[in-house]
Amino acid sequence: MNNDIERVLYSQDDIKAACKRLAAEIATDYAGKKPLFIGVLKGVIFFMTDLMRELDMLTDMDFIDVSSYHGGTASTGEITLVHDVGTDIRGRDVILVEDILDSGRTLAYLQDRLMDRQPSSLKVCALLDKPEGRVVEAKADYVGFNVPNEFLVGYGLDYDEYYRNLPYVGVLKPDVYAK
Ligand SMILES: O=P(O)(O)OC[C@H]1O[C@H](OP(=O)(O)OP(=O)(O)O)[C@H](O)[C@@H]1O
Ligand code: HPA
């Protein structure tokens, strides 16, 4: 699996440091509040669990499962809602947690959907932001790293459902998906 990686962009230590920094920013901004964290499955699994464990505050969490890459390296543009949140978010301070912001389509879809339910506030925390990938406007309030316009895998990010379990974020060798 490691042989399919062209280069490592962020090591486990880099990611841990980013989680600590983001958690500290969020804890300051939400002092005295109990925000609800909503993780966007499946890519967010590792980031969500690491970020949450750096937070010294009362929070609850839920997950929403959406998918639009369906095994490829580009957004299909069609978002499938696989599983919705179970928590009533009306009047809540919600922080949506994403592994990566790329075309922006997933985030735009989720923001529309969640804002309809009238949360008190809705902010976005993304480990990775790929600004050059943007097709629709979308912006995160908390960002771990700005990344280049390449297809990334690891630490939750997949190609055709594989590579999520790499402990780092790396660039997938293009010949892996050009086959
Ligand atoms: O900004 P976008 O172009 O919409 O891309 C970002 C989204 O795409 C990926 O999810 P994917 O659809 O691959 O589902 P997965 O998390 O289950 O892999 C990723 O985890 C983000 O949720
Ligand atoms: O670069 C990426 N890698 C994996 N999944 C993704 N979903 C959006 N962008 C990416």
Ligand SMILES: [Mg+2]
């Ligand atoms: Mg994916």
